[in-house]
Amino acid sequence: MFRPLSIFIGTRYTRAKRRNRFVSFISMTSMIGLALGVLAMIVVLSVMNGFQREMSSRILGMVPHATIVGVNPISDWQPVAAAALKNPEVTAAVPFTEMEGMLSYKGSMQPIQISGIDPAQEGKVSIVTQHIVQGSLENLQPGEFGVVIGEITARRFRLNVGDKLTLIVPEISTAPGGITPRMQRLNVVGVFKVGAELDGSMALIHVADAAQMLHWQPNQVQSVRLAVKDLYAAPKVSADIATGLGAAYKADDWTHTQGSLFSAMKMEKTMIGLLLLMIVAVAAFNIIATLIMVVNDKGADIAILRTIGATPRQIMAIFMVQGTVIGIVGTLIGGVLGVIAALNVSELVGWMERVTGQHIFSSDVYFVSNLPSELQGGDVLLICSAGFVLSFLATIYPAYRAAKIEPAHALRYS
Numbered sequence: 001m002f003r004p005l006s007i008f009i010g011t012r013y014t015r016a017k018r019r020n021r022f023v024s025f026i027s028m029t030s031m032i033g034l035a036l037g038v039l040a041m042i043v044v045l046s047v048m049n050g051f052q053r054e055m056s057s058r059i060l061g062m063v064p065h066a067t068i069v070g071v072n073p074i075s076d077w078q079p080v081a082a083a084a085l086k087n088p089e090v091t092a093a094v095p096f097t098e099m100e101g102m103l104s105y106k107g108s109m110q111p112i113q114i115s116g117i118d119p120a121q122e123g124k125v126s127i128v129t130q131h132i133v134q135g136s137l138e139n140l141q142p143g144e145f146g147v148v149i150g151e152i153t154a155r156r157f158r159l160n161v162g163d164k165l166t167l168i169v170p171e172i173s174t175a176p177g178g179i180t181p182r183m184q185r186l187n188v189v190g191v192f193k194v195g196a197e198l199d200g201s202m203a204l205i206h207v208a209d210a211a212q213m214l215h216w217q218p219n220q221v222q223s224v225r226l227a228v229k230d231l232y233a234a235p236k237v238s239a240d241i242a243t244g245l246g247a248a249y250k251a252d253d254w255t256h257t258q259g260s261l262f263s264a265m266k267m268e269k270t271m272i273g274l275l276l277l278m279i280v281a282v283a284a285f286n287i288i289a290t291l292i293m294v295v296n297d298k299g300a301d302i303a304i305l306r307t308i309g310a311t312p313r314q315i316m317a318i319f320m321v322q323g324t325v326i327g328i329v330g331t332l333i334g335g336v337l338g339v340i341a342a343l344n345v346s347e348l349v350g351w352m353e354r355v356t357g358q359h360i361f362s363s364d365v366y367f368v369s370n371l372p373s374e375l376q377g378g379d380v381l382l383i384c385s386a387g388f389v390l391s392f393l394a395t396i397y398p399a400y401r402a403a404k405i406e407p408a409h410a411l412r413y414s
């Protein structure tokens with residue numbers, strides 16, 4: 001089968017055993033280094049994707065995807081929910097009231113975000129029902145002022161189901177200060193644990209109790225909470241619904257409360273990806289040293305090829321082919337090993353924990369008890385493409401030097 005001269009000789013140089021074994025060693029280390037760099041990038045980015053997925057499912061499974069907030073308390077929330085459900089992106093709509101305050105227990109205090117919910121419908125928009133570790137969400141009954149707190153709050157105050165604590169919320173008054181504290185005794189009826197900072201900053205009460213604490217009618221709510229199919233479409237979906245309902249309603253969504261966290265996570269992934277890309281770049285540009293030594297080793301061969309009619313462009317292509325083959329092989333090996341490692345990293349960490357008897361990710365310290373991993377094809381394609389491109393760029397200078405060798409000079413000193 002016919003092959004161009006540059007491809008034939010370039011691949012032959014790659015396969016052939018060179019007289020200078022040090023050159024072969026440097027070539028092999030370049031290939032191994034490139035493979036390890038690609039492997040590390042795939043594994044690390046997959047683990048970061050896994051952490052982002054865990055945080056997204058836990059945090060955004062607890063906080064509202066979007067809310068339709070009334071300028072005044074909403075007396076009849078069902079028509080608002082019905083209007084929201086007409087949007088195909090909305091999967092559920094339930095009553096919701098939110099307020100901030102302080103929890104007090106035996107002299108200790110902590111800030112808290114109180115969510116007034118309907119326990120019978122909360123499962124449509126939240127994952128909290130799946131993460132109750134003590135008590136039950138159904139124990140939230142109107143008029144009884146029960147509260148479901150997070151595991152971190154329960155641990156901080158050493159609370160159990162049946163204990164009582166005090167909620168302090170600010171109340172606007174005509175007093176000289178303008179704001180006076182309002183205290184309400186709450187009974188702990190449940191504890192949830194989702195494995196995120198919300199375990200220490202959120203508590204749930206019945207929506208009717210929240211209305212009573214705000215001096216509203218029992219059927220009045222602050223907003224209607226929405227669950228949407230696409231989280232990133234929540235701002236547009238909620239804005240469209242609020243616009244359709246009129247000036248008495250406004251939209252809010254998770255990007256206002258949690259957007260900074262996910263922006264920071266995205267930036268962190270980008271920066272770590274760039275740092276790991278430097279490892280791939282170092283390994284790729286080791287090909288420069290390899291090809292320069294090959295050019296010096298093959299000076300006489302280059303001179304002979306030139307004398308029998310090979311053009312400088314063909315000589316340049318020979319060494320570009322050789323360096324590119326090294327880069328492709330190293331990148332493909334690293335890509336395959338990286339995919340295998342990313343798909344099995346959780347099992348590998350679990351095996352290490354069983355062998356050593358040590359918990360690498362203890363649930364008492366970390367929000368996750370295992371090492372999550374989510375392999376994304378786009379990341380693999382981008383990493384391998386970067387490896388290919390860097391490997392190709394690394395061949396240009398040595399190949400250019402080879403093309404500039406003068407046959408007479410090379411044969412004189414060979």
